[in-house]
Every structure is written in structure tokens, then in C-alpha cells.
Amino acid sequence: MMNPLKQVAANRTGLCLAIVAVLFVGGWRLSIIACQPAHWLAFATELGSVAQKGVTQTGNVLPNKDGDRLIYERETETGLGTFYWDAATGRSKLLIEEHQTDKDDWRTRTLGWSPDESMFACVVPTNMDPGMGTEEIVLYNGNNGDVAARIPADGYGWYSQFAWLSPRSFAYSLQNQYLAVFEEQSTGAWIQSHFYEKSIAGPKWQGLKALTPQSVVWQEGRAVWTFDFTSATSTKLWKAETNTTLESFSVTEDGNLSLRCKGKQGRDWVLFAPPGKSADPKGTVLSVTPDDKHIRRADMHELDGVYSFTIRTNLDAIPVLFSWEGKVERWKLAGATLFFSGNRPNEPSGVWLYDVASDKASCLTPTLKRNSRYGTIVTPLSATTTNALGKRLHYRVWEPVQMSPGAKYPLILGESHNVWSSFEQVPPNEGYYFATVDRPSWNEGIGDWEGDVLCVYEILVRNPRIDTNRVSLLAISQETAYLSEVVAERPDRWKSLILFNPAALPDPPNAHVSSMFIVDGKADGRAIERLTKYQDEAARVGIPVRLALIGNAGHIAKSMATEREQTRRLARFLVEN
Amino acid sequence: MQSAIIQRFTNSAGALLIALATAMFISSTAGSGWVSLHDPLLGVSMTVLFWIVGATELAVGLVCLFGKEIWLKAGLTVWLAAMFLVYQLGLVLAAGPRAFAGYWSNLQTAFHLSSATVCGTLIAAFVYLLLGGAVSLFWSPGNELSPDNAGDCVTVACPDCGGHIASPVHRMGQQIECPHCGAALTLREPG
Numbered sequence: 114m115m116n117p118l119k120q121v122a123a124n125r126t127g128l129c130l131a132i133v134a135v136l137f138v139g140g141w142r143l144s145i146i147a148c149q150p151a152h153w154l155a156f157a158t159e160l161g162s163v164a165q166k167g168v169t170q171t172g173n174v175l176p177n178k179d180g181d182r183l184i185y186e187r188e189t190e191t192g193l194g195t196f197y198w199d200a201a202t203g204r205s206k207l208l209i210e211e212h213q214t215d216k217d218d219w220r221t222r223t224l225g226w227s228p229d230e231s232m233f234a235c236v237v238p239t240n241m242d243p244g245m246g247t248e249e250i251v252l253y254n255g256n257n258g259d260v261a262a263r264i265p266a267d268g269y270g271w272y273s274q275f276a277w278l279s280p281r282s283f284a285y286s287l288q289n290q291y292l293a294v295f296e297e298q299s300t301g302a303w304i305q306s307h308f309y310e311k312s313i314a315g316p317k318w319q320g321l322k323a324l325t326p327q328s329v330v331w332q333e334g335r336a337v338w339t340f341d342f343t344s345a346t347s348t349k350l351w352k353a354e355t356n357t358t359l360e361s362f363s364v365t366e367d368g369n370l371s372l373r374c375k376g377k378q379g380r381d382w383v384l385f386a387p388p389g390k391s392a393d394p395k396g397t398v399l400s401v402t403p404d405d406k407h408i409r410r411a412d413m414h415e416l417d418g419v420y421s422f423t424i425r426t427n428l429d430a431i432p433v434l435f436s437w438e439g440k441v442e443r444w445k446l447a448g449a450t451l452f453f454s455g456n457r458p459n460e461p462s463g464v465w466l467y468d469v470a471s472d473k474a475s476c477l478t479p480t481l482k483r484n485s486r487y488g489t490i491v492t493p494l495s496a497t498t499t500n501a502l503g504k505r506l507h508y509r510v511w512e513p514v515q516m517s518p519g520a521k522y523p524l525i526l527g528e529s530h531n532v533w534s535s536f537e538q539v540p541p542n543e544g545y546y547f548a549t550v551d552r553p554s555w556n557e558g559i560g561d562w563e564g565d566v567l568c569v570y571e572i573l574v575r576n577p578r579i580d581t582n583r584v585s586l587l588a589i590s591q592e593t594a595y596l597s598e599v600v601a602e603r604p605d606r607w608k609s610l611i612l613f614n615p616a617a618l619p620d621p622p623n624a625h626v627s628s629m630f631i632v633d634g635k636a637d638g639r640a641i642e643r644l645t646k647y648q649d650e651a652a653r654v655g656i657p658v659r660l661a662l663i664g665n666a667g668h669i670a671k672s673m674a675t676e677r678e679q680t681r682r683l684a685r686f687l688v689e690n
Numbered sequence: 691m692q693s694a695i696i697q698r699f700t701n702s703a704g705a706l707l708i709a710l711a712t713a714m715f716i717s718s719t720a721g722s723g724w725v726s727l728h729d730p731l732l733g734v735s736m737t738v739l740f741w742i743v744g745a746t747e748l749a750v751g752l753v754c755l756f757g758k759e760i761w762l763k764a765g766l767t768v769w770l771a772a773m774f775l776v777y778q779l780g781l782v783l784a785a786g787p788r789a790f791a792g793y794w795s796n797l798q799t800a801f802h803l804s805s806a807t808v809c810g811t812l813i814a815a816f817v818y819l820l821l822g823g824a825v826s827l828f829w830s831p832g833n834e835l836s837p838d839n840a841g842d843c844v845t846v847a848c849p850d851c852g853g854h855i856a857s858p859v860h861r862m863g864q865q866i867e868c869p870h871c872g873a874a875l876t877l878r879e880p881g
Contacts, residue, residue, distance in 0.1 A: 127756050133705065137709060141801055142716050653786050655790075659724050
């Protein structure tokens with residue numbers, strides 16, 4: 114009996130054929146890999162590692178009165194971070210990091226600075242890992258961000274409201290009916306000193322604020338209520354007239370209420386002196402004006418992607434105008450500084466401060482460098498058009514980084530709301546045109562997705578450098594419903610479909626595409642069941658679906674890790690196709 | 691003559707199957723990280739199926755290249771090709787005529803080929819293996835597939851390397867490659 118190895122070695126012809134077969138197939142594969150853009154995965158990883166705004170709850174900014182200290186929220190590697198920044202050092206300190214879970218909301222919230230700014234409060238889940246848990250109110254030292262006290266806050270929920278009463282006491286509401294008051298004892302311990310119940314639970318409480326150290330006010334529908342701790346009674350302080358809504362209110366520095374109302378005639382600001390500040394025991398309306406002259410504030414208006422602030426840092430001064438091209442999420446005026454979260458055009462979001470005196474804006478958070486180590490940061494070409502209905506459309510086009518004369522390149526087309534996304538840099542670095550139509554915000558104009566995208570499609574396909582046989586559509590979340598309609602109506606125009614966290618899925622028999630990319634969080638509803646079933650249905654009609662389900666993530670990407678994984682998956686899909 | 695043709699066929703079949711097995715392994719690896727489809731006929735994930743098919747092709751390919759018995763090489767080739775073609779038919783009947791493109795897309799992606807090219811190439815390859823294997827089975831000299839004839843052997847020594855070669859009596863006079871050193875030699879009875 115011959116040794117099998119000797120037998121193999123003896124058959125030189127067979128051995129050569131086997132080696133040639135393996136080398137042929139392996140070489141083919143290597144030649145494909147060699148043609149791929151260099152560092153495509155490293156580039157996607159680099160882009161995906163940039164903190165970006167992924168959820169509406171993030172981006173809160175909470176400065177102190179003078180604007181030299183700030184609490185802000187920002188995406189972190191694993192979820193949402195709450196940071197403390199002070200102007201003296203210019204540095205940020207991470208206070209809390211809530212890990213991303215399969216839930217789409219955050220439980221950490223910044224609550225506010227104490228009147229003397231020696232402390233600030235946050236509500237923090239006691240268990241940062243996924244799953245339900247209780248909350249606690251954490252008081253931080255206002256001068257360095259160190260934890261000063263932890264107070265269990267049983268029942269503190271999303272609708273609870275918080276207000277500092279004095280530097281050593283605060284109140285919060287529960288279930289729109291109860292008020293809990295906490296005070297610091299001489300020992301330094303914080304204990305619940307009072308617990309009050311409003312006899313009849315009304316509508317949702319909003320904007321709980323201290324009116325005096327012994328009373329709070331809050332909004333219930335069109336009315337403002339107050340609760341006096343000394344008498345333990347709640348009374349309706351003020352109510353808007355019929356057909357007028359109370360949008361919001363604030364307590365002025367001299368203890369009056371400034372109420373922003375909206376009626377048929379437009380918006381009015383009512384200045385109201387509450388009992389104690391007024392001779393009338395029911396309070397007095399001091400003035401009704403079309404402008405709020407009683408509060409130092411910054412008003413923002415947006416037109417065609419340009420945000421304009423009217424900043425009143427001093428009640429007697431002429432308002433200062435400040436324009437910001439890009440995006441603004443949240444803002445707050447503190448002293449002579451405007452803090453806001455947002456981004457410049459085509460840049461990742463960050464936390465910014467605008468110094469009114471010097472008329473300069475600067476970013477407090479690190480952002481993406483203009484020069485990437487692994488790829489090229491492409492600045493898109495911006496253009497405007499008007500569709501058949503007379504609607505002005507603003508759109509941006511990223512061109513492939515390397516273009517050869519006479520060659521045509523595929524196009525990926527979608528819509529965005531002018532917010533930087535890591536994945537928009539991936540297609541141009543992999544030889545694709547990438548174009549998005551901008552809409553004002555996520556919700557505004559989403560119903561026009563189909564018309565907007567098709568209008569820009571008709572313009573772009575006239576570009577001789579775009580390969581009209583390789584046009585792909587990209588949609589995120591609810592946009593996928595409109596994408597599905599476009600695909601059903603014009604099935605033969607699209608090469609592939611790219612769907613992020615799809616809310617709807619195109620009917621496979623009607624989608625005459627050669628491939629599809631879907632990425633979603635595993636915990637997005639019944640994503641595993643729904644999407645794997647869809648993948649199977651699509652395969653039966655010959656459409657390969659590259660499906661990526663990201664663990665420990667729901668419908669919305671809420672951490673850099675998830676954003677990065679999505680970007681890497683898209684990069685891989687594009688490079689493979 | 692017959693023997694040489696059959697030998698060429700089994701060699702080509704072996705090389706083809708090893709190439710296919712390599713392609714299956716590469717495709718399976720290249721498709722990792724994505725949610726894998728489940729084969730509608732066998733119920734296993736396509737990644738697992740690719741590894742199973744690849745391993746089977748590799749085994750049969752090695753037998754074709756390095757095995758001694760023609761009936762075994764040809765029989766395995768016919769079996770594998772028939773299985774693949776029956777599977778293809780079953781996939782069409784169970785999941786539709788375009789299902790191959792959907793379920794076997796890892797091959798297209800890994801080698802940047804169209805679904806039609808992949809499907810056409812695979813079917814052509816397995817039809818070739820099926821027909822070639824069947825012809826080899828029934829056309830082999832002295833019907834070597836019959837184990838009854840396997841007993842009348844003589845042992846000859848290779849003039850180049852001196853290695854011993856056992857060969858059926860009826861093959862005396864034929865030219866073969868020495869299984870030890872690969873040198874061409876004509877089988878002659880000793881003495």
C-alpha cells in the first residue's frame with residue numbers, strides 16, 4: 114500500500130493541475146481586491162469614528178449665567194455623553210456616559226444650574242447598561258464637575274419637571290400631580306422635606322420653574338399654575354384667552370412672568386406680575402407687546418440653510434445679528450455668549466460658542482480634520498433648482514475623488530436635512546457620484562422625497578460623466594416608504610438600493626435592481642424576523658440583499674460604534690459592487 | 691488511447707473541481723459578516739452550504755487527480771455533477787427561476803461576475819463533469835470498473851526510478867506515466 118502523500122507527490126501532473134487551479138481562482142480574487150480603493154475600510158472606520166448627531170435628544174447645551182461654564186451632550190463611542198466645560202481651562206470633562214440600548218430614548222437629562230451656580234443637576238439612570246432601571250438625581254460641583262450628591266428619584270420619568278428653589282433645595286414633579294421637595298441638611302445630606310399632591314391631575318406639566326424660594330410655577334395647557342409650599346396650595350395664576358395658545362413662559366430676573374402666546378393676530382408677549390409682585394391679589398398684566406423686551410435672549414430664524422440669530426444680551430442694547438451657515442440644533446444665550454450645537458456646511462456637528470463682543474464663533478469639541486489619513490474629504494458642489502411645482506430645491510453633489518478622462522461613474526442619490534453624515538464621504542472615495550437633496554429638517558418636506566429626488570435625478574443624468582445604468586437610491590428610516598414608491602413606479606431605472614433602518618421595504622418582484630443593501634439595528638422592532646424574511650423573498654426573485662444587523666442597536670444609531678459599523682458596511686457594499 | 695483520454699478528463703475534472711472548491715471557500719469567506727441566507731431546499735445557511743459543497747468538490751477533485759481507480763474517479767464525478775444539477779432543478783422548482791442569482795450571490799460578489807455568467811459557468815462545468823464522467827465509466831478499457839478484473843495483475847518495475855507498478859495483465863503494452871516519478875513507460879511483462 115502506497116503512502117497517500119507519496120502518491121500525491123508521485124503524480125506530478127495532478128499536483129501541477131491542482132496548484133494551477135488554486136492559483137487561478139485565488140489570483141482572480143486577488144486581482145479584484147487589488148482593484149479596490151486603497152484603505153477603504155480604514156477610511157470608513159475613520160469617518161465613522163467622528164462624533165455626529167444621530168438623535169434629536171442629543172446636542173443639548175446648558176451654560177451657566179455668565180457663559181464661562183457649560184454642560185453639553187454629545188455622542189460618544191458607546192452612547193451619549195454629558196460633558197462639563199469651563200472657559201478657564203478650555204477643557205471638557207466627561208461626567209456621564211449612557212450606553213446605547215435597544216430603546217430609542219435617552220434617560221440621562223441635564224436639569225439645570227443652581228441659583229448660585231455652585232451646583233448643577235442631572236437625572237441619571239442608576240444602571241447604565243441596557244435594560245430598565247431606576248433614576249437618580251446627581252448633583253455636581255459647579256466649579257469642577259465632581260459629584261456632590263446622589264439622590265434617589267423614584268418615579269422620575271420623562272414627563273417629570275425639575276426646578277431649583279434655592280442653592281440648597283430643589284423640587285421636581287411626578288406624574289403631573291405630585292411635587293417632591295428636597296433640601297440639603299446641615300450634615301450635607303439631601304433629604305425629601307416635603308411631598309405635595311395636587312388634588313386633581315390636570316394636563317401635562319411643562320416648564321416647572323421656581324417663582325420664589327417658596328413657590329413654583331408650571332404650565333398646564335393654556336394656564337400657568339403655582340404651588341406655594343408655605344400654604345401647600347396650588348392655584349391657577351394665569352390663563353390664556355380662548356383661541357390663544359400659551360407656547361412657553363419664563364420668569365424674568367425681577368420675578369415677573371414673560372408669557373409667549375400665539376393667537377389669531379400673531380404672537381404676543383405678555384408680561385405678568387404675580388401676586389406678591391402686584392397690588393392685585395390675583396396678579397396684574399403689565400404689558401402685552403409683539404416683542405419680548407423683558408428677557409435677554411437669542412431668537413433664531415432659518416432661511417435656505419442660513420440661520421440668523423437676533424441676540425439681545427442687554428435689555429437696553431440694540432440686538433446683535435449673527436448669521437450661521439450650516440445647521441443649528443440647540444442654542445442658549447449666557448451672558449454675552451451664545452452657545453449652540455450644530456455644524457458648518459459639510460462638517461460634523463459640534464458644540465460652538467459665539468462671542469458677541471468679538472463677533473467670533475469657535476468650536477469647543479474636536480471635529481473632523483480636513484485632511485484624512487486614509488482618504489480624501491470631498492467638498493460637494495452645491496446647486497439650486499426649481500421643480501415643476503415651483504419649489505426651490507437645494508442639492509449637493511460629491512464627485513468621485515479620482516476620475517479618468519472619458520470614463521463614466523455610478524451615482525448614488527438620496528435626501529438629507531443638511532446634517533453631516535459619515536457615509537456621504539464614502540461613495541466619492543470609492544468612485545461614485547453621491548448626491549443629496551437638502552430639506553430643512555428631518556420631518557419638514559419628507560413627504561416630497563419622491564418628487565425632490567426625481568427632479569434632481571433628471572438633472573444629474575444629463576451629466577455625461579454619470580453612468581445612467583448605474584444609479585442607486587439611498588433612503589433612511591421613513592424615507593424608505595417614499596423610495597419604495599419610486600421603485601414601484603420606475604422599477605427599471607435603478608441599479609441598487611441602499612436602505613438604512615428601513616421603515617418600509619420595496620416589493621421585491623417590482624424592484625428590478627441587481628443588488629440591495631440594508632443595515633438596521635437588531636432591536637429595531639422585529640428587524641431580525643422582518644428583514645431576513647425580506648432577504649429571502651428578494652433572493653427568490655434574484656435580488657441579492659446584503660443585510661447587516663447591528664447588535665445592541667435599535668432604529669436609531671446612537672453611538673459612534675453603531676455609526677461606524679453602518680459606515681463600514683456601506684463602504685464594503687460599495688466596494689464589492 | 692482510451693486510457694489517455696480518460697486520464698486527461700479525470701485530470702481536467704480534478705482541476706476544475708479544485709478551482710470550484712477554491713471559489714466556494716473564497717466566496718464563503720468574502721460573504722462573512724453579512725446575514726446569511728438559508729437555502730430553501732436544505733434549510734442550512736448558504737455559508738455552511740458553500741463550505742460543504744466546497745469540501746465535497748475538493749475531495750472529489752483530489753480523488754480525480756490522485757486516485758488510482760478510474761471507476762471511482764468517474765463515479766464520484768458523475769455523482770457530484772448529478773447532485774448539483776438536481777439541486778439546481780430543485781432550486782428553480784422550489785424558489786423560482788431567478789433564485790440562483792439571489793441565493794448564490796456570494797460567488798458573483800467575490801469574483802465580480804454577473805449572475806448569468808456564474809450560473810452559466812457552473813451549469814456548463816457540471817454538465818461537462820456529468821457527461822465526461824459517464825463516458826469514462828462506460829468507455830474505460832477492459833471495463834476497469836468491474837472489480838472482477840482487478841485480480842489478474844502483474845508487477846513491473848519502472849526503468850527510471852525502479853518503483854514497482856502493479857498493472858492488470860490486459861494493459862501490457864500500453865504506455866503509462868509512472869505513478870512514482872511520472873516518467874513515461876511501456877508496460878511489459880517481466881522476464
